[in-house]
Every structure is written in C-alpha cells, then in structure tokens.
Amino acid sequence: MTEDEAAGGTGSDVSRRDYVKLGGAALAGLSFASLGGAVSGDDGGADAGAGEGDGSGNPLLIEDGTVVTVDPDYGILHDADVFVRDGRIELIGESVDAPAADVVDASDSIVVPGFVNAHLHTWESSVRGIAGDWTFQEYLVKMLGEISSHYRPEDAYLGNLFGAVQQLNAGTTTVLDWFHIANTPEHTDRAIDGLRDAGIRSLFAHGPPGDDSARWWENSSVTHPDDVRRLATERFPSDDGLRTLAMGIRGPDYSTDEVVASDIELARELGVPASMHVGSLGSGGVAKLDELGLLGDDLNYVHGNRLTDEEFRLIGESGGSVSTTPEVELQMGMGMPALGDALEAGAVPSVGVDVVSNVSDDMFTQTRMALQVQRGLANQPVVERGEQIQSVSPTVHRALEFATIEGARALGLADEIGSLTPGKRADITLIDTDDLNTAPVHDPVETVVLQSGIGNVDTVIVDGTVVKRNGLIHNPTAANHLDRLEASGRRILRRSDL
Numbered sequence: 001m002t003e004d005e006a007a008g009g010t011g012s013d014v015s016r017r018d019y020v021k022l023g024g025a026a027l028a029g030l031s032f033a034s035l036g037g038a039v040s041g042d043d044g045g046a047d048a049g050a051g052e053g054d055g056s057g058n059p060l061l062i063e064d065g066t067v068v069t070v071d072p073d074y075g076i077l078h079d080a081d082v083f084v085r086d087g088r089i090e091l092i093g094e095s096v097d098a099p100a101a102d103v104v105d106a107s108d109s110i111v112v113p114g115f116v117n118a119h120l121h122t123w124e125s126s127v128r129g130i131a132g133d134w135t136f137q138e139y140l141v142k143m144l145g146e147i148s149s150h151y152r153p154e155d156a157y158l159g160n161l162f163g164a165v166q167q168l169n170a171g172t173t174t175v176l177d178w179f180h181i182a183n184t185p186e187h188t189d190r191a192i193d194g195l196r197d198a199g200i201r202s203l204f205a206h207g208p209p210g211d212d213s214a215r216w217w218e219n220s221s222v223t224h225p226d227d228v229r230r231l232a233t234e235r236f237p238s239d240d241g242l243r244t245l246a247m248g249i250r251g252p253d254y255s256t257d258e259v260v261a262s263d264i265e266l267a268r269e270l271g272v273p274a275s276m277h278v279g280s281l282g283s284g285g286v287a288k289l290d291e292l293g294l295l296g297d298d299l300n301y302v303h304g305n306r307l308t309d310e311e312f313r314l315i316g317e318s319g320g321s322v323s324t325t326p327e328v329e330l331q332m333g334m335g336m337p338a339l340g341d342a343l344e345a346g347a348v349p350s351v352g353v354d355v356v357s358n359v360s361d362d363m364f365t366q367t368r369m370a371l372q373v374q375r376g377l378a379n380q381p382v383v384e385r386g387e388q389i390q391s392v393s394p395t396v397h398r399a400l401e402f403a404t405i406e407g408a409r410a411l412g413l414a415d416e417i418g419s420l421t422p423g424k425r426a427d428i429t430l431i432d433t434d435d436l437n438t439a440p441v442h443d444p445v446e447t448v449v450l451q452s453g454i455g456n457v458d459t460v461i462v463d464g465t466v467v468k469r470n471g472l473i474h475n476p477t478a479a480n481h482l483d484r485l486e487a488s489g490r491r492i493l494r495r496s497d498l
C-alpha cells in the first residue's frame, strides 16, 4: 500500500473537495474520510485500524513547506522538503529529488513535529465533558470511585480508540496513556488494542484497577498488579514498535512506603519508566522518594503543584520529568501549574491534557495555557511591586519545545521523535497557513503556538504513515464505530451513581 492509498487518496492531486465528497461520518467535529474499511467481529475486535505505521509504503515527500524542525541544528527552513522513507525522516532540504515518492504539497503549511501529549487518561473519552465543574475531591470520588468501575473491556477499547484518534486529529502523534481501569487483564488488553487500532504512538502506562478506589488509592497497601509482567512479555516484547510499556504507579501520595518501593523496583526490573501523580494534594511525596532512595531519571511526576522548591531540586538533580496539565489543575484546585518550578530546577518539562471528562483535549490549548499562566506567575511579583516587567518568559519558541522535544524527553523517546531530524521516526503535523486564523504567517512558531487550533491541522503522519490528510482522519475502524462510543458513554453514565 502506498502512502497515498493509506491516506485514502489516489494521488497527490486529490483535493480537499474530493475528500469531502468521499463522505464519512462526523461527530463533535471529528471528520472521517470514508474508506469503506471492514471491521471484523461484534466484540469490537477491530483489526483494520489506521495501520501499524511500519513505513513499508512508498517514500513520502512533504514538499515546499515552512519546516519548523525544533532541532537547533536545522532551525526553521522555508520552502523546504521533508523526505520520509521506511517510516524515518531521511532528508530535509530544498528541492529534494524523489520521483518515486508520494507527494504531500506543503506550500500552504507549517510542518512541525507531531505533538507529544505527556499525560492522558485516554479511556475517559467515553465520558467527555461531564466534569467541568468538579473539584479534585469530587473527581476522585466520582470518576475513580464510581464511573471507572462501570467500564467493561469493550468500553475501555472504545474509549482508548476514540480518545487516541482524536489526539491524532488534533495533531498529537504520541501520547502517554495513563491507564487506571485495569479492572481485568481483558480491560487492559482491549485498551492496548484501542491504541493499536488508532495508529498512534503511545507509551502505555499500566495502572491499577478502577473498581475499588479505597483499596487502590487511599494509602494503598496493595502492590501494583502483577499483570504488568504478562504485558511486558506478551504485549510489549520489544520496544521498537509504535507502542511501548510504562507503569502508572500510585506513588507516595496514594500508597504506603512499602508499596512505593515495591512498585518502582518492579518498573526497574522490567526496564520501563514509572509515572505517578504527586503534589496535587500536598507536598512531601518527592522528599519521601528521596528518603527511600528511589529517585531516578526513569520517574515521571504528574502535576507537582504543591511540591516544595527542595523537592523540585531533587527532581531536577535526579533527571526526572514533570508533566504539567494546566487546564485541569487550575480547575480542580490542585494549585498553580508547576512548569516554572520544573524549569528552574532543571527538570524535563512536558505538557499534557489529563482528562477530557473535564477539559479540552488538544495540545494547542494546553501548551498555550501552560505558557501564559507561567508568564503570569512570573510577572505577578513585579506587578505587585508596582513596577513594569522588563521581559517575558518563557518564550513562544520554548513553548513549542515543551509540546514536542521536551515531551519526547519526558517519555524517554527523544532519540526517536520530538523533532524533525534526519534519522528520527517520521511523526509530523502540518498546519494550514491559509486559514483566516493563521494567515498571514510572519513567525511560524507564533502561528502554531498562539494562533492555531485543531481546525488548522491539515495532515498528520505517524511513523511515516499518513493518518490525517486534507483535514480528514483516515481510520475505518473508528469511522464505523462512532455509534458504539456514544452508546458506551451513555451506558456507563446511566449505571454510575453520581
């Protein structure tokens, strides 16, 4: 299959209108190109997803774009081509000669690395938009104490499939999926199937079950489910594919010292990173990890709002990463986003969505919010002194790094993704420059970070495979199962005692 066929087209001259004429379903702004793809099995055992992105198709030439590489050696290139072969970026330059390649015309596009969403509970896409007025305590009680127990394996599949497809639709090519409804091994397997069928690059952070929050989340004395060992050998036997394994551990805020030590030791035994929520209820969690001798560069700290300066110093010194999810942190009373603390401490800064039950799901919004809130925090002491600020920080260019290369670093994937660098995997997003909210483009980075949104995402490529083109997602599995997602979400909420 050629890249163009994979994209549902017949050649490089397929216009936007042709795609629209192909028909397809649309739900909540998620538009699909109808490819007539067959899906097997009523159990949702769909195996005809967007492709495994094995890069086995024709070479791909992204032509005449404004290429924002996020690689300091390449910078920003105008009227440049990106040549992709075997799923990798082979060459970036002017007038690349590749007669056999399928061509993506990027003359009206900004070409950026696909965004890295460093923290998402993908399964919650089934209950999108129900928790916009919830506090953090309400979330813990209702979401993790009630709703999560009503998910069946197929609900986990549909939530993950559609949650991940929407990430692609929004220009995000990699997601850390923090999965905490591992109620049975089947739930877990189907969630991984959902990521597979979406065709997204993912770090699957296997977490605890969602069927007993008191047991798993309240100073839990129960160690991480042993099923993760099966995943390591059966579902993730190697780390060279689109999907890799991590552990979503409860950490010091939600489990005993013994459990924290056991869980981190298990992650290290399996050779996978461990991600934990910490510092959104209070401080002391990272100090505890230090006391237990557990700090390391394989640990990812989510939120961190209430951690002390000393705890951030410990994270930075140990090479850990911090994932800020600004919109939900501001809403639910976790505290102000800790991006600035992470930067000051030299920790790897990354940005994520967290929960679409509450907040918007695109990295444009989250990155913009992380940037401007941090600027506001930095400006405020000056304002309170009655003075005028002399400079603005962080910069917009730095914010694009948070959403790309820094996110890749946080997930341990920076050697493969996060910038448009020859030799890296081809995870690429094209932003339209001729839309009313993006034209004219004077600084392409400002256009991407501050002016663009999901509606400007024209083309998305994961591992060399085109998954969105001309504004339309190409995923027959998802296109044929939209009604099942709606039914799943309604059933879960009907059964939940809210």
Ligand SMILES: [Zn+2]
Pocket: 119, 121, 178, 277, 302, 354
């Ligand atoms: Zn979270």
